[in-house]
Amino acid sequence: MISSAEYRERITALRPNVYIDGELVPRTDPRIEPGVNVIALTYDLAQEPQYDGVFTATSHLSGDKINRFCHIHRSADDLLKKQEMTRLYCRQTGGCIQRCMGTDALNALSVITYEADQLHGTEYYPRFLAYLEHFQKQDLCANCAQTDVKGDRKKRPHQQADPDLYLRVVERRADGIVVRGCKAHNTIAPYADEIIVVPTRFLTEEEADWAVAFAVPADTKGVRLVCRPTAFRPRQKLDAPIAHYGDVESFTIFDDVFVPWERVFLCGEREFGGPLALLFALYHRHSYTGCKPAGTDVLMGMAALAAEYNGIAGADHVQHKLAEMIGVAELVYAAGIAAAVRGQPMRSGTFIPDVVFANVGRRHAGEHIYREFEIVADIAGGLAATLPLEGDYLSDENGALIRKYLMRNPAISAEDQYRCFRLISDAICSSMGGVAQIAGLHGGGSPVMESITLLKAYDVELRKQAAKHLAGIVS
């Protein structure tokens, strides 16, 4: 396992292919740094003894101790530990830990490459294992680029006016393939070592060219990362951990990118496009059962702190709103536990979570994210939107007056009261808050997508039979 310094160095050395607002920028750009800081944490804390066995795992390939983010789950316990790790990390950063997507992609590939080989006699699985060995050894951090830009939502990939609206193979060569397309809503790409690409949906027979999965270094020729960084409002003097975390979304453009065969994990076996897409989604939804409760932890903490400072912690409506948040966090977490416990091993030995539990869990989180922000706003009051700016808080001219009029609980310093509402304002009344809401809704698949998955996976017939039995219907 490497140190965060090594990680920072490694990504700094990548060829510049990151664009922000019209400029080509180095990976040391301050707008990217908040994202880098999040990932750095996953290198730092994995070294701490208190997290040993949770933030780390034993490679089933090498037997070495590795960062759990590089691990292939081999048991229910692995899934439980991943979930626990995710919650612990996200509670620290107050937001998405981001590195999970690479893990989820690796796990999905470890199943599907094996299955494809069984059916087609291909060699994806050994290739994948070689790649995985390298990945674990180098302690790499990967982005997973899944969601295509999709053009007209009513049309299939091959029906689009522009066939590139879903990423596809445009050329097959002796040494590899050339791909073209663009993956959207892509977190972490500008500070990841690797980009792993998987398909986004089920594919028909006409769509073999769209059935492609592979991994490339993030600075591979032809890869363009057009980025949208989001960070909290900068601090002047009242520094705080929250101010150092953030994320960067990108349009990850593949402008005729060459991928050598040893990094190609699916190419043309269109019947595996859908299963790979779904399996990545399944792992990622299970990851959400770890991160979403952490998000609730932090929002609940803000609400409880604001209530304490406002002197209303004991109010009945405050208590019941906190109890409601407990329900959101723990039902989602419980669904993740159940998904792990009721999971099952696949033929490659990889362990996958139960589909129904993972999806009801992720969906429940997605359906309540706006409600959680509403509760925080409700308890914290309007100050989250109207808090005086730091320049005024610190000014000679008005600082003293602001501190005087901010006072709620005389036992708490004005600064702590300011810090509390500054945190809440930054979290729920900001671009970052908007991103958190939308990511909470759509990230890993929207509630509508989970409902569709559930309706496919669930045995409604069994329930109809139960009703028929009670009704005395024998047909």
Next chain:
Amino acid sequence: MISSAEYRERITALRPNVYIDGELVPRTDPRIEPGVNVIALTYDLAQEPQYDGVFTATSHLSGDKINRFCHIHRSADDLLKKQEMTRLYCRQTGGCIQRCMGTDALNALSVITYEADQLHGTEYYPRFLAYLEHFQKQDLCANCAQTDVKGDRKKRPHQQADPDLYLRVVERRADGIVVRGCKAHNTIAPYADEIIVVPTRFLTEEEADWAVAFAVPADTKGVRLVCRPTAFRPRQKLDAPIAHYGDVESFTIFDDVFVPWERVFLCGEREFGGPLALLFALYHRHSYTGCKPAGTDVLMGMAALAAEYNGIAGADHVQHKLAEMIGVAELVYAAGIAAAVRGQPMRSGTFIPDVVFANVGRRHAGEHIYREFEIVADIAGGLAATLPLEGDYLSDENGALIRKYLMRNPAISAEDQYRCFRLISDAICSSMGGVAQIAGLHGGGSPVMESITLLKAYDVELRKQAAKHLAGIVS
């Protein structure tokens, strides 16, 4: 393990102390039979090989195979099996299996009697074990009488105008105690072998007389069971399994009942009143994570069947309402699994479920019961309320016309269509439906009670610390 015939015989032999609508009735009264049928099922199916190990367990006392309803949980697996058993049974009957309450009372007593002995040097635990041995050997069925009538809700037991409004010890004798009071909302008592009494709330120092737990045969002198049976509308010719199940609620009155010491499990140790009340509630809420998903299974089956018959099974809004029900069932079930997996053994060796998961699960069920009925009504349409009566359906005069006009899907017989809506009408547009709604809301503790339990058990401080850390607040 005894047969259902033996069970029926045994309760028939009890001294008559059951009253219905002003009359003293035998336990063979047809209004009680639907409840008896439910319990009989728990004797019958436990004998079937397919359910072995789930509906049965191995006694940790005798090593014998016993009905799982008589078992003390010794592991997470026991809790998982109890949950699974509960769901399977309730899916069969379309409602509450009822026998769980005795199980939950036994398990709670197995913990608290041990703890009381540790603190006070009493002998409750050995007494309890002797009772348990008898219980398991005879394969008894027990009611648990917990909820007192409670008088003025704003006053404590000892503050009530009438001290009997909470059941209490009125006399202590050499050979036992005399108790007086009334337990309300009491299911199953008129067809149980035994009544187990536990306290309903935390008790103060003035309230030692109210700290009492014991078990008596259901026909003990002084016990009066004033009953309210609820059954589905009787069938004329179109018989169906649903028509044979029902339940009976009672005011279980203890009119100066003598209890010999060997059946007294708590008497005056008021600090254990609250813990025993809560622990029974905890087990019972965990039981709800098994039965409530079964209730949803059956309601979902009705909705799906009505949609199929109405020809709207594929409609988007129908599908999403089914997906919503899946979420209710499986989040509750997941919470039960998590409660088992994260449960822990107590000093007596009994295994208890996790408080937070059990309570978020039970609460989620309680908060959605009316919504589930609404969905069934929504999809089934008005016919549940306006379906012609069976006499007309069968009549020479109008039967043919009714069958003509009932037809929805020509591929399904008129009788099956009638049976389907008859089932739904009986289930959601009836006294029985009303009981199911209210029991779904309040049984085992209302959502408000679970919120209170959660707020006490949950580490909100940890969440506040997470927020403080992110805000840079160090105090």
Next chain:
Amino acid sequence: MISSAEYRERITALRPNVYIDGELVPRTDPRIEPGVNVIALTYDLAQEPQYDGVFTATSHLSGDKINRFCHIHRSADDLLKKQEMTRLYCRQTGGCIQRCMGTDALNALSVITYEADQLHGTEYYPRFLAYLEHFQKQDLCANCAQTDVKGDRKKRPHQQADPDLYLRVVERRADGIVVRGCKAHNTIAPYADEIIVVPTRFLTEEEADWAVAFAVPADTKGVRLVCRPTAFRPRQKLDAPIAHYGDVESFTIFDDVFVPWERVFLCGEREFGGPLALLFALYHRHSYTGCKPAGTDVLMGMAALAAEYNGIAGADHVQHKLAEMIGVAELVYAAGIAAAVRGQPMRSGTFIPDVVFANVGRRHAGEHIYREFEIVADIAGGLAATLPLEGDYLSDENGALIRKYLMRNPAISAEDQYRCFRLISDAICSSMGGVAQIAGLHGGGSPVMESITLLKAYDVELRKQAAKHLAGIVS
């Protein structure tokens, strides 16, 4: 205006064509009486001076004072008065006043017959006016039979396996028409003087035979009323007004019924089928903005009374649940007021409510009916499902004990406490409660139907233009 005695006499004199559970019964059958009592009230109270001008109106035909249920609305004020009248009546009976459906049908016909004549040169409007004059003079009470049984919901009327699944004209004769079909979910028919039939949906060119509207006396040859009465549990001694009200639903079968031309108001003008269906629905939805708030009034009263008796009236959660019910009642009522104020006169001089406001109002009521029952159950507690039966309450054997243990507030008599929970039990834990829930959801059109109506009527384009303007999109 006639007296209720005259009304009772009149319906008693009708030819027996009412069937209940396989028997042909007279209109004096005790199972019908609760419905008759509701209608009788509309004759009695209209005579009381305090309601003058609200429960009565001035006929625009004769200038006579008439019962407002016989009135054609000529102004916004008429709609406001009808709404007010409906709320006052339903608050008295604790449920549906039932007579409104005839009023709504008359008003819809007064518009559509006029429009049909304008387009086709027919004589429906003068015929209708002659009928109306008779109706007002005799102070008749009418059922409106709209909802066809509909067979396969995915198929149109002319596509059904059996063309009679929507009521249609099967013969046109010199003196009138013969119709066949069955109207379902039909309230009030067995104790109405008249049955008014209107179509249930839009009709295509192939469906002229289904475009038919007419009125017949309720005992017309070939009309069969197959009834399902619902009443509250009978009282032994503790009589109460609620026990005397109820309703009867029927399958209203037209088994080749002859209708003379002077009572035919639409016959073959298929383009008016949809508008007439919608206009009746519009009036009926506006009626719901009067009756639904009354339903909430009564449920809120029960909840508040139970809270008072339980000693928890001041509890925060109780107060906020009452506040929630206030919101349901008054938003629905406000929507009715807005629909009246923003209504408009049609060419016949009849005044119609605004479509958008009437539909958002009705839908809001329908979406909250289950929630309202939930709140009452929540506040009242489990006793609604477990209250001892009246026979026990009154018995020598157990009566005194029950009265002792029912006591909550010592300042209230046991009888009043029993009466309070008996009312709630009858209202929310009974067949009648089930009917009220389903009628609250589906009566007058389900929320889904109102959404469809709204999407058609609403100017979404205007909103898109507002967004485009702000975005700087000029195309």
Next chain:
Amino acid sequence: MISSAEYRERITALRPNVYIDGELVPRTDPRIEPGVNVIALTYDLAQEPQYDGVFTATSHLSGDKINRFCHIHRSADDLLKKQEMTRLYCRQTGGCIQRCMGTDALNALSVITYEADQLHGTEYYPRFLAYLEHFQKQDLCANCAQTDVKGDRKKRPHQQADPDLYLRVVERRADGIVVRGCKAHNTIAPYADEIIVVPTRFLTEEEADWAVAFAVPADTKGVRLVCRPTAFRPRQKLDAPIAHYGDVESFTIFDDVFVPWERVFLCGEREFGGPLALLFALYHRHSYTGCKPAGTDVLMGMAALAAEYNGIAGADHVQHKLAEMIGVAELVYAAGIAAAVRGQPMRSGTFIPDVVFANVGRRHAGEHIYREFEIVADIAGGLAATLPLEGDYLSDENGALIRKYLMRNPAISAEDQYRCFRLISDAICSSMGGVAQIAGLHGGGSPVMESITLLKAYDVELRKQAAKHLAGIVS
């Protein structure tokens, strides 16, 4: 009525007392301009003939045509017009029109000054009328400063550690009074002509010094406006109307401000403190029944436009989400209409809206604001959070690729598609979106406040009587 140029000139001439982030800035600061633009619109459009009679009114003092924002409501029609005006304006700006608060304060003062004079023989009403005449003649724009900073929420004004935490009179002089305190959550102050101050809550006998109302020019000596501007992300080339609107919140500090008697409208008559606070709130809540539906109009327009561009406008779930938004907008609007129609004149001749309808309307809006944002995010998808920045969209390097991959509907230009999602991103994924959510929740009083008002104003007893009547309870 003056022009917007005159308004801009007038506020530019004010003494600088506006602070932003530590600096004293002129009122021409670009961060203030978006707010100024909103107010300017109220001067411009009032001159347009199409809005005559809606955006203008006839002064009951002078008989002159005036801007309706300067008008005292004299009839239900005035309230209906104000509501309509508010919706039309806010649909133009996509947000709060801001100038209503001054109107609401004037109307409240027109009632309370009259009532205070009747009771105390004071001269507030004639003073107020003189001020009003000046106000109307000059076509002034006023801020209303109501909400005190409030310190410990559990303590009354006179119990606070610092008595200034509620604004109060610190000195009474022959020529006027001196006041000290700070009003928070104060919109519009840095670009208003006048600041009108009213109390924030009911006051006890010890709190006469806090019972004070007055008006001062916004640049009065001692008034410090510590501001927090919020604007949309700046545009580089793709300008759009939305980009020019915004608002500014302030801590409005009264650092010992002298107010001459002719501008003092309440001073010490503590029994009018609460009524004035509530009456301003009532008017302001009625104003929300106009602006909130406009907010929904714009959000609905965004959702519908995104659905159209994404090609999913016809999808069932999209349609039903739009139908849900229609319900929010029109129930709130209906409540405002009902509040106007059921309003009443006060003794001063001013017309006030009905308390119950105004409060259920405002509350309904507040309870759904987060849900509305959720719907827009749901339909628009993740692009609102991940849209490439304008610099990249316009760049030579990546612009063409971004335009290629943004394409959804080939019939719509890439620029319009970009503009659509840019608008949505700016509206729901931004600081401005956060402010809109929090203002939608808390502005004019949070839902909890409206519930409290409702519970005080509503006749729950009438509902209990209805229940008692039905139960046969005569006591």
